[in-house]
Amino acid sequence: MVECRAVFPCFLVSLVSFVSLVPPIARAMKITNARVIVCCPGRNFVTLKIETDQGLAGIGDATLNGRELSVASYLSEHVIPCLIGRDAHQIEDIWQYLYKGAYWRRGPVTMSAIAAVDTALWDLKAKAAGLPLYQLLGGKSRTGVMVYGHANGSDIEQTVDEVLRYVEAGYQAIRAQSGVPGLDKVYGVGKGRLFYEPADADLPSEHDWSSEKYLRHTPRLFERIREKIGFEPHLLHDVHHRLTPIEAARLGKALEPCQLFWMEDATPAENQQAFRLIRQHTTTPLAVGEVFNTIWDCKELIENQLIDYIRSTVVHAGGITHLRRIADLAALYQVRTGCHGATDLSPVCMGAALHFDIWVPNFGIQEYMHHTEETDAVFPHSYRFERGMLYPGDSAGHGVEIDEALAAKYPYQRAYLPVNRQQHDGTLWSW
Ligand SMILES: O=C(O)C(=O)C[C@H](O)[C@H](O)CO
Numbered sequence: 471m472v473e474c475r476a477v478f479p480c481f482l483v484s485l486v487s488f489v490s491l492v493p494p495i496a497r498a499m500k501i502t503n504a505r506v507i508v509c510c511p512g513r514n515f516v517t518l519k520i521e522t523d524q525g526l527a528g529i530g531d532a533t534l535n536g537r538e539l540s541v542a543s544y545l546s547e548h549v550i551p552c553l554i555g556r557d558a559h560q561i562e563d564i565w566q567y568l569y570k571g572a573y574w575r576r577g578p579v580t581m582s583a584i585a586a587v588d589t590a591l592w593d594l595k596a597k598a599a600g601l602p603l604y605q606l607l608g609g610k611s612r613t614g615v616m617v618y619g620h621a622n623g624s625d626i627e628q629t630v631d632e633v634l635r636y637v638e639a640g641y642q643a644i645r646a647q648s649g650v651p652g653l654d655k656v657y658g659v660g661k662g663r664l665f666y667e668p669a670d671a672d673l674p675s676e677h678d679w680s681s682e683k684y685l686r687h688t689p690r691l692f693e694r695i696r697e698k699i700g701f702e703p704h705l706l707h708d709v710h711h712r713l714t715p716i717e718a719a720r721l722g723k724a725l726e727p728c729q730l731f732w733m734e735d736a737t738p739a740e741n742q743q744a745f746r747l748i749r750q751h752t753t754t755p756l757a758v759g760e761v762f763n764t765i766w767d768c769k770e771l772i773e774n775q776l777i778d779y780i781r782s783t784v785v786h787a788g789g790i791t792h793l794r795r796i797a798d799l800a801a802l803y804q805v806r807t808g809c810h811g812a813t814d815l816s817p818v819c820m821g822a823a824l825h826f827d828i829w830v831p832n833f834g835i836q837e838y839m840h841h842t843e844e845t846d847a848v849f850p851h852s853y854r855f856e857r858g859m860l861y862p863g864d865s866a867g868h869g870v871e872i873d874e875a876l877a878a879k880y881p882y883q884r885a886y887l888p889v890n891r892q893q894h895d896g897t898l899w900s901w
Pocket residue numbers: 535668708710760810811812813814837887
């Protein structure tokens with residue numbers, strides 16, 4: 471008894487000194503609060519903020535263009551109650567809990583919600599470690615992230631002028647889209663010069679489409695651009711899911727002399743085997759995947775080497791945890807990444823994607839469209855753009871924050887993506 475009483479205080483003392491030696495990153499970090507912030511600084515964004523008992527907060531993007539409130543509600547009603555009290559460090563377990571635990575797997579709403587949690591947790595872990603997120607992933611594999619910008623014009627000459635502007639600004643890669651004679655509105659051709667925003671207020675607008683007109687026009691666009699700028703800058707093009715496989719094969723073949731970096735979303739990809747037909751006919755590199763949300767959407771495309779670039783990104787594909795899995799599968803087949811980066815992905819997604827890009831061994835390119843000044847003010851960030859490259863910055867976490875007071879000044883406004891109809895008979899088509 472006497473011995474025991476003497477030992478007990480010593481044990482307590484050593485326990486206390488042991489705990490104080492444990493670095494913060496190795497201690498449990500209890501989630502105490504989480505909330506969804508919906509705002510519209512020029513366009514709608516949904517952001518998840520997670521707070522912990524260590525006084526740290528992490529944020530993740532949950533924006534699903536045109537269906538924003540479904541993810542906001544999924545998070546508030548179904549996910550947040552399950553997060554409170556969990557250890558924020560258990561990123562993998564929480565991912566599996568939300569994916570397997572829902573019973574209903576996959577889908578853009580579920581996977582965007584999981585992505586938001588995952589991004590916020592990686593942000594928190596990196597903040598707890600006092601490191602930029604890319605360090606936790608394995609460090610930098612390159613000095614910066616090559617991006618492509620968007621040049622668009624209402625006709626060929628206007629698009630050529632836009633391409634030249636991007637070349638002068640130092641871009642090494644440029645996506646070119648042009649209006650098509652005889653079509654009213656064409657995907658990718660916006661009103662503004664720096665950003666393209668397809669979502670319309672209130673109800674979806676209707677566009678018209680003719681594959682024949684588009685197929686006659688597009689090879690001429692790229693021939694003209696190459697005549698003007700030569701073969702040094704990379705050129706990209708987005709078909710935006712509008713062609714049948716054999717039409718896509720025809721376009722890919724016609725574009726071969728122009729040596730594109732990629733032809734994107736040449737045909738809808740629900741049927742992954744559709745890409746086999748395109749592949750059999752053309753050596754134009756193929757990119758796909760911005761609408762994918764899990765590895766299962768691209769498994770056959772990757773394993774059969776039917777594509778060259780996988781376009782999935784953090785917010786719609788289950789966060790960094792799942793995107794990393796997709797990239798690792800892709801690496802086995804020399805498929806490289808080309809993360810989606812349109813303006814409907816918030817700066818929070820862009821920040822996280824840049825940490826991923828600077829690490830991922832099989833990086834290809836990153837899409838980059840400028841956000842509006844209002845958006846940049848709501849989401850202060852450490853990433854920066856310089857002559858065709860983006861750099862994630864070295865602040866702890868993913869380097870993007872949200873100014874909640876400012877966000878509250880921009881309430882949600884219902885907006886939809888357009889729909890598309892065949893010009894000759896009004897049949898609903900892919901937009
Ligand atoms: O950026 C791209 O390549 C796109 O295709 C943009 C999409 O139309 C947009 O993100 C839809 O919300």
